[in-house]
Amino acid sequence: MTYYSNANPDLLAKIPVTAKRVLEIGCGTGGFARAYRDINPAAEYWGVELFAEAAEEAKTVLNEVVLGSIEDATVLAELDARRGDRRFDVLIFGDVLEHLLDPWSVLKTLRERMEPGAVCAVCIPNVGHWSLVREQLLGRWNYADAGLLDRTHLRFFSRDTAVDMLAQAGWSPLDADPRVLWPEKTEAAIKALTPAALAFGGDAAKAKRDLSAFQWVLRGVNGPLPPRIAIAALGLKKVGGVTDARVDHPLAALASLPSVRATWGAGTVVLPGGADPGVFILHRSFLADAPMIAHVEGLAKKGWTIVSDIDDDPHHWPGYVNSDFRAFRGVHAVTVSTEPLAEMIRQWNPNVAVFPNQAFRLPETPPPTPKGGARMRVFFGALNREDDWAAVRDQIMELAQAYADRIEWVVVHDQTFFDALPAGASKTFHPTLPHARFMAVLAQCDIALLPLSDTPFNRLKSDLKLVECASAGVVPICSRIIYDVDPAHGDFAVFADTPQQWKDALLALLASPDEVKRRRDLGRAHASTRRMHAFATPAREAFYRDLVARRDDLERARQARIAAMTAPSPVTA
Template identity: 40%
Template sequence: MTEPSYGSSANPHLLARIPLDARRVLDVGCGAGALGAAFRRRNPAARLEAVEPDAALAARAEAHYDAVHRIDIETTAPPVPAGSLDALVFGDVLEHLRDPWAVLKRDAALLSEDGVLLVCVPNVEHWSFAARLLGGRWRYEETGLFDRTHLRWFTRDAMRQALEAAGLVPLEVVPRIFELPRAQAFAKAMAPALAALGTTQEDWLRRSAPLQYVWRAGRRRPAPIVLAARTLRPVGGVNDVRVLQPFEALATRPGVATRAGQDAELPQLPPEVPRILILQRRLLDRPDSVAYLRQLRATGAVLVQEFDDDPAHWPSIAGNDHLAFRGVHAVQTSTAPLRDLFSEFNDEIAVFPNALAELPEPANFRDPNRLTLFFGALNRQADIAPFLPVLNQVLAEADGRLAVEVVHDQASFAALDTPHKRFTPTIDYAGYRKLMAGCELAFLPLADTRFNRMKSDLKAVEAGGHRLCCLASPVVYAGSLRHGETGLIVPDAESLGRELRALLAEPARALAMGEAARAWVRDQRLLARQLAPRLDWYRGLWARRAALDAALVKRVPALG
């Protein structure tokens, strides 16, 4: 019987290369099913199947897959139709087979036209092999690189040849390197011998540092596209939600290359390779902004402004004749009201609602006698202020059964008259989400102002993903939450007090609404649903770049 922990952690390099919107995935040798569990959180709609001959491991894996086939992959072909798989995964499997080449050739036919095969194999050139052999310490072990069940060994070139022999096109290879300083030290010690053999220290290190290789291959080479984004200075999760996580999602598709940073540059590319350059909330309000855009246009890229706030908050944008939207080929945003606003200045607008990269496992509602209210917004002191007196009344009445978790807003935290509160200064997005995950309720107040009406419902999406019950203003959130089903709409302080008291009397209602909100996020607000529309839009922009560029120069002749 296999070690019971086998397959209890997901290989992140494999996970990142399963197309996020894959419809059907087969994971061969799934072990306990960690890879399936991780991908299920990203794309709950996918059909996930696995092959696992070990009965104990297969029983554990069944919780994460739609079907687990208990077959010997060498003697029995997987029971899935030819051409049906968007991803076929061999994670740490091929080295255990008697004839992995035959299995690859047989099962390559299971891939759809754009499907990918993912392989993780150990590297027989790893420096530790040579170190053990030269030191006289070679022996098999129970697990790891020297596992006694490894029957076949691969180098990088040998694995490439195996993929090509199966009729597949190798698309990319990623080395998995651990303990690099030890590899470097060994290569340095071996330098004289390597020189005598006609091998440089650098070449040996390149070949011997990887413990494993992760390959992605397909039936054909995909059309390439390069996406670059110049992001804001990292504050909270604004970069994560609008650029970084969507880019990670897009990069799960073969052929899509991404890079992002405050000063990200496009690589040198042949003129025919599609390229999109996204400018995240660039105000373009300086005297040299036209020259800046002219320089970017000279790269041949389609220029896209990413903007998800009311531009009136920055009067300098209007002061420069809205060059931020007129001076680019297209605009992407998060809401319909913003789309309507930007359409005054640019005809090419796309709306991608804010979404989560994955659906997290719930971590709240563990104490039935206590609810914690989360408040973690930036710059909403004026929005929460009218509610504080009633909130203090409910906190006093609750006598410890209601606590408050506050992030960033120190003034509001100080105004809470209760010992049952905790304050955290502004933190990174992962830390913010972790604090939210431990709460049961989320308070989302927005006063009825023009700026607030242009906001997105991101905080309700985040809270719903973590199974929190939202108490939210009608501004923005009435269009997303169904009152009494997926959350509660509280237009004023009186309604906030009434709903909080009701939830304290019946916490199960909060849990039920949290579950319903999580289902809403699962079904409608995960990035897996946006992958195809985003990529189709970017490719469409490139296909229409001549017309878009002519329209750009017509709007701003100085860019011509």
């Protein structure tokens, strides 16, 4: 059943995170549905599955599963009977259309059950992949149990014929992207085969694209294509998940929408093509050195709307201060993670929007409590928190010594905290981790310690670490500073004000696995219903579209702010 449990990440990235009702044809055991609902827990998810065993397992994940072939009239009738007058806004075919006798008719018939503007997302094998071309040149066409020549495939498509199939069924083709496997082998094959394509009058770029794709991921829209806004985001080198939270995750959510063309990167980014100049986002950029200023001014002259994003007190970095905060004055608008930070930024730019940090995906988490078996796993992992945990150090280390047989410590990044734990403690250390790995490690734990001292810098931080804990099913013990801004946090988090309260809170949770489970479930529910990018994305898109609509006025105001700036001091990082 492994094949039927897979979730194609390239297809998953093309499913709008804002979907309300999804229909997947060939839902297997529900692996793709589970992966999507980890991103959009609010979605109602339906499936049609040919194989009874897989369909039975899928019923534990999906809202509705219809057993049988979608080409069977009785199966379609059962689907219609169950849905009543409800329509779907996403239709998914993951490696299914090539198995059908008449995929054109299926696409047309199901389109009639879709909402206007609904998206059809398809993954389909590429008959023009270099490996098949090579085999044909050698006189071979051998069917197999899996792969491009799976013996159950009834239809074969190139990119152009797959796009044409969508169009014939009444879908407006939106995009068609290649899935490239084995990059090194592919590059060598392209070099060998491109001359042949050119000899037959082909185009080199098209030949490379078409020969490289193992599969095509295509999308079509039910009705006219929506106006597309281009959004690009430039982040800094990734450290501690900050760029993931403010660039990668919100842009990935936006990119899933048919109305957005989005690109993003750390250190460099390629502007999205196929749309007029839109929004260019600078995350944590000082906008202080001459080359960067010239680059941004060049983008502004071409019609791009420039947005700075910041999620910490900018006074912490001399680069902002010494440049007279040009990063905020010299752009059209600013986005931040909290209202207190927005209040500060408004002294340099009145166009500020607050987009709180969110979870992009609910990580997989073990069901038992404690997750590790006999010992409760306690997590500590954050950048630059040495001064914050110093006040509770003695109480934590005392407890770690006394309860060495009941706690398994998991520490990320903070070597000093790890070394301070007693030698007899069960403890594991991880260096600074990429965000996905960080979340996977966190999700294996039961309790997390989130100390923050009351400083001007900390008062402007966001509650990201608490949201990460909630989404991972981890109970945070935390300071009140920033983490108690939402009264709902008290349902699942435990607040501690004094060193003794920190010790007592950890002791109480160690003594009651049931209370840990109750709070972890409440935290997971909080994240899945209130703190997901899937829910925040429509407001973010609307904000960017509004900026573009008002760009002329915003540009005049930006130029006035730049003209009024003081001469910058020498800039240091």
